[in-house]
Amino acid sequence: MKIAIGGIFTESNQFSLNPITANEFKRGGIFRDSEFYEARVPSIRGCIEGLNEENAEIIPLLYASASPGGKITLETFEVLYSDLMARLRKNMNLDGLILNMHGAAVLEDGSHLDSTMLERIREEFSKIPIFITVDLHAYITENLVKSCDAILAWNTYPHRDMFDIGKKAVKLLSRTIRGEIKPRMVFSGVNVITSAINASTDGAGPFAKLMAEQLNAEADQDDILSTSLFLCQPYLDQPRMMSGSLVIANNHLQKAQKLSYEFAEKYWNKRAEFLSETKSAIQVLNSLQSDEYDHHVLVEASDCCGGGAIGDSVHTIRQLMRLNSDQKSLSIVVDPKAIDQLSDKNIGAIVKLKIGHQSDTKWGNPIEDNFEIIEKSSGQFTYQGGIWGGETGDMGLSYLVKKSENYILINSKPTYEWAGEQYHAMNLDLNNYKYILVKNPMNYRNLKLSGRTKYHRIDESGPTPINVEELPFTKSKEFFPKNLEEKMVIRQYF
Numbered sequence: 001m002k003i004a005i006g007g008i009f010t011e012s013n014q015f016s017l018n019p020i021t022a023n024e025f026k027r028g029g030i031f032r033d034s035e036f037y038e039a040r041v042p043s044i045r046g047c048i049e050g051l052n053e054e055n056a057e058i059i060p061l062l063y064a065s066a067s068p069g070g071k072i073t074l075e076t077f078e079v080l081y082s083d084l085m086a087r088l089r090k091n092m093n094l095d096g097l098i099l100n101m102h103g104a105a106v107l108e109d110g111s112h113l114d115s116t117m118l119e120r121i122r123e124e125f126s127k128i129p130i131f132i133t134v135d136l137h138a139y140i141t142e143n144l145v146k147s148c149d150a151i152l153a154w155n156t157y158p159h160r161d162m163f164d165i166g167k168k169a170v171k172l173l174s175r176t177i178r179g180e181i182k183p184r185m186v187f188s189g190v191n192v193i194t195s196a197i198n199a200s201t202d203g204a205g206p207f208a209k210l211m212a213e214q215l216n217a218e219a220d221q222d223d224i225l226s227t228s229l230f231l232c233q234p235y236l237d238q239p240r241m242m243s244g245s246l247v248i249a250n251n252h253l254q255k256a257q258k259l260s261y262e263f264a265e266k267y268w269n270k271r272a273e274f275l276s277e278t279k280s281a282i283q284v285l286n287s288l289q290s291d292e293y294d295h296h297v298l299v300e301a302s303d304c305c306g307g308g309a310i311g312d313s314v315h316t317i318r319q320l321m322r323l324n325s326d327q328k329s330l331s332i333v334v335d336p337k338a339i340d341q342l343s344d345k346n347i348g349a350i351v352k353l354k355i356g357h358q359s360d361t362k363w364g365n366p367i368e369d370n371f372e373i374i375e376k377s378s379g380q381f382t383y384q385g386g387i388w389g390g391e392t393g394d395m396g397l398s399y400l401v402k403k404s405e406n407y408i409l410i411n412s413k414p415t416y417e418w419a420g421e422q423y424h425a426m427n428l429d430l431n432n433y434k435y436i437l438v439k440n441p442m443n444y445r446n447l448k449l450s451g452r453t454k455y456h457r458i459d460e461s462g463p464t465p466i467n468v469e470e471l472p473f474t475k476s477k478e479f480f481p482k483n484l485e486e487k488m489v490i491r492q493y494f
């Protein structure tokens with residue numbers, strides 16, 4: 001059994017001016033041929049372990065990943081795609097193909113990377129089973145469903161099960177090749193587009209409940225091979241964006257149709273639970289009257305690099321500076337122009353700096369003040385877990401500066417936040433700070449803080465808002481909660 005493995009993995013935000021180029025993939029990691037066996041990428045490791053257990057002959061193609069950003073330049077995509085395809089075409093006698101994708105990547109011309117890529121591959125390789133793994137935040141299109149034999153999404157958010165899903169996909173692919181099973185896949189979607197703030201699979205939120213119930217249904221029925229639940233990445237501007245359920249049944253289309261329909265309907269019925277009350281930074285800081293907490297984690301989710309933002313908002317930092325507390329605050333911002341102002345200065349120097357909103361100017365205005373340089377770093381770190389667990393992160397040349405008790409980490413490049421790695425890279429102990437700014441709406445749960453800690457969700461102007469209905473969508477306009485009166489419509493792709 002000869003199975004090829006590869007993928008082009010990244011995520012787009014169409015409201016962010018932050019193009020993903022070849023440099024972002026170089027920074028994220030590109031693996032070819034035998035380099036796959038050294039890759040610490042959990043989804044690749046999971047696939048390889050599964051393939052080894054099946055005694056399959058592994059044909060590694062190309063796997064390239066980049067931190068989320070805006071759209072991917074066409075040249076970048078075509079170079080990576082050609083590289084992958086050249087390796088694939090050398091192996092025309094393959095039995096199957098597995099690709100580790102994200103599912104919410106968009107090309108410069110507005111087309112969906114994942115669908116485009118799978119359509120092309122399917123046209124050339126129509127005879128072999130093609131399986132893909134995706135993020136549960138993927139945008140599922142009809143063409144994507146028609147261009148492959150099975151889609152398996154991760155089941156956890158925060159994302160932790162990329163290894164397991166990679167392995168599960170390979171096992172199902174092997175059984176398909178041996179003729180033991182015949183996967184029939186159906187996606188049922190509802191027009192519910194919300195941010196992921198209430199969509200953790202931990203705890204008792206609406207997404208966690210739906211996920212647990214759907215996985216139980218999968219476990220209870222022998223002929224259900226896989227189920228996935230999707231919250232469509234809301235920062236896309238694509239036609240027919242839908243959240244919903246995807247079910248793969250063994251040789252039984254109706255069963256897949258029925259179960260995925262059932263969960264799409266349940267998703268619709270829970271839609272209001274995905275909405276969240278939000279506060280601005282000034283509202284949050286003004287509300288902190290008492291001092292019963294050791295830490296306040298300020299989650300400015302509207303500027304999340306993991307959702308494709310540049311990460312250059314200073315809305316919360318501005319309010320922390322206004323608060324002028326005698327307790328320490330620690331904040332993070334990405335601003336290559338501020339780094340340029342610092343690069344010839346020494347530790348201890350006082351520098352007049354302009355910080356924030358200089359890359360994408362439409363979301364706010366920079367702060368201008370004098371800051372002392374405390375520390376400098378080349379910006380490399382190792383991810384402790386998540387999608388890039390074990391891999392190197394690179395936030396570029398970085399400086400820690402301070403003004404009064406406000407410490408600010410300035411990075412040259414956006415990076416995905418998992419468990420505070422950016423701060424740890426500067427040898428900072430988060431426990432020394434009363435106020436800590438993070439921007440990922442979910443992964444702040446991975447911060448290890450001692451003492452009483454309160455978490456605050458902050459929605460400011462930015463490309464990854466908690467309340468998405470004000471974003472200037474042009475392709476999908478009819479969805480909950482934008483049109484609260486909208487009737488339930490379930491669309492099925494198979």
Ligand SMILES: [Zn+2]
Pocket residue numbers: 135136137159
């Ligand atoms: Zn995700």
